[in-house]
Structure formats: structure tokens, C-alpha cells
Amino acid sequence: MTQRPKPVPVVNPWARPFWDAAMEDRLTFQKCKDCGANIFYPRIACTECFSDNLDWVNASGKGTIYSYTVVENNSPTAFLGDCPYVVAIVRLDEGPQMLTNIINCDPYSIQCDMPVKVVFEQLNEEFKLPKFQPI
Numbered sequence: 001m002t003q004r005p006k007p008v009p010v011v012n013p014w015a016r017p018f019w020d021a022a023m024e025d026r027l028t029f030q031k032c033k034d035c036g037a038n039i040f041y042p043r044i045a046c047t048e049c050f051s052d053n054l055d056w057v058n059a060s061g062k063g064t065i066y067s068y069t070v071v072e073n074n075s076p077t078a079f080l081g082d083c084p085y086v087v088a089i090v091r092l093d094e095g096p097q098m099l100t101n102i103i104n105c106d107p108y109s110i111q112c113d114m115p116v117k118v119v120f121e122q123l124n125e126e127f128k129l130p131k132f133q134p135i
């Protein structure tokens, strides 16, 4: 069985700055200029006050694992060869949470509240994916 290529992100116009920054190894999120809320994933309006007066800011790249699962097997998708791999929700130090992968470690060594930092994995010439590894 040949392995299918991995899917690439579908990028909305308002999310383009996030992916451009990732190509420069910068993790970013949106900050509302009106109420100060930190927002991720990219939106066209603030999740707290609905303002469209949003700015992009750099994250520290550090956070903790809020929740995770180890994927040990799945149907024949492009990710089958990666098993076992970790799908996690990382809570950034700045507050926003990201659905991501934890890499560069034993998947069975992961624990909730473990400190992690971002690493960028080159997907292709167009995309780098922000993933995390234990500190």
C-alpha cells in the first residue's frame, strides 16, 4: 500500500499572517486592540468583544500540555506511518490553546502539565507546522 501525502493547511485570508510567521519560525496569535484578549485560532473578530481591531503578536513559544492522546493505530491515512504519535492541546503561556503534536520524545513519557516549547516542522516548500517538544 502506498502512503498518501499528508494534507496541507487550508488557509483563509485572515490566517495568512500565522502561516507566514511559521515559515520564519515564529509562533503568533491575535491580540484584540480593544479588550486585550489573546486569540487562537485566527479569526476575523475578537472572541470576547467581537471587535475586528485585531493585531498579530509573537508568542513566547512556551506552554504546557493541557490534554493529549497517543495515537497507536488508525485507518490507512497519511499518518499511519507516524504511529505511535501524540495529539495534544497545548496551553500557551499567553493563554491561547493549540491543537498540535508533541514530537522529539517518547510518546509514552508525556504527562499533562508538562512544559513544552514550539518547534517548527517543514511540511513542504509552503508550510512549516508548529509542533511542540518537552523542555
Ligand SMILES: [Zn+2]
Binding pocket: 032, 033, 034, 035, 036, 037, 046, 047, 048, 049, 050, 051
Ligand atoms: Zn476584544
